[in-house]
Amino acid sequence: MLGALIIVFREVLEAGLIVGIVMAATRGIDGRGRWIALGVAGGVIGAAIVALFAGAISEAFEGAGQELFNACVLGIAVVMLMWHNAWMAKHGREMAAELRSVGTSIAEGQKPLTALAVVVGLAVLREGSEVVLFLYGILASGTSGMALFTGGVLGVIAGAAFTALTYFGLLAIPSRHIFTVTTWMITLLAAGMAAQSVQFLNAAGTLTVLDRTVWDTSWLLSEGSLVGKLLHTLIGYTERPSEMQLIVYIAVIVVMALLMRLARGTSAPRHKTA
């Protein structure tokens, strides 16, 4: 039972972290609870569908369907996160100023929620489909399945508790700084996702250039350990990054910074920030 709990918890962890960060990043926006719930619900339904068609997805594109699917899901999430940060750069200041009620921009405020709801949905879908397959496997094999299944369900609950922990941890940050912190977190989250997407494209055989390993820090921090896995999600830690992964990681951060500067420039021309 404990084994199942741990396996499921590890799968749920990544999605849980993302949901926690998104909730903190949307603090004070009206209707964010509804959007995030919608994202999670959509992700769960999507996960079940993906699990159901796992065979068909796997066999598509010369057997590279699963890798390409994961790469695309991650790629779309990266673009949504970029768009969100650009939006926040443009409107974040006024939002931080009047956190209690964002009456003036309710309609505007819905936009980053759509993007982030998509991000949440995709995260839940990706990790969730593996959980669904794992739990299905346990149920189908019958023997001592109930204890394992209970472990699995407890793992999901532990993951949800972790989401709450992330969220309330971030809420402890003074509201003046919270958007700065979440903006940085989202930037690194996006860079890590993009690097992960590169790895999937490599496994698919679509992108195999610059695939030499730049460094190996598995002796220092294994990506399989809990800390390694947390950092993998949070900042994209990879124990053996390829050249292409590193390039894409840095490129996403640079592009994100440029986009935000551009967005900021169009909103407040008088405040020329460095």
Add this chain to the structure above:
Amino acid sequence: MRPFATALAVAVLLAAPCAYAPTFAADDLTVTIKDHKFTPSEIRIPANKRLSIVVINNDPTPEEFESLPMKIEKVIPGNSKALVRFGPIAPGRYEFIGEFNQATAKGVMIAE
């Protein structure tokens, strides 16, 4: 709504190359899963080469073929097989597992 539409368009454009995947000639490397165990559990592979291995899952339940050091992560549904592409990897011993049944599903690849 324009910027959001733009972001969506970019996302779709980025997704477009995903519809393309080159054809691969499958190598002779094969590993079979039965009763949540790998056969063979020790596989010799050439180092510093791009490789592919066919993983045949003869169990009715799904399995995730995974190796952190070799950067492999692939779900294989029950009673089906999948082609896993990986490498190049440096000479050495690399463990792989069936993540859903870690107690029994273990193996090692030796790159030389």
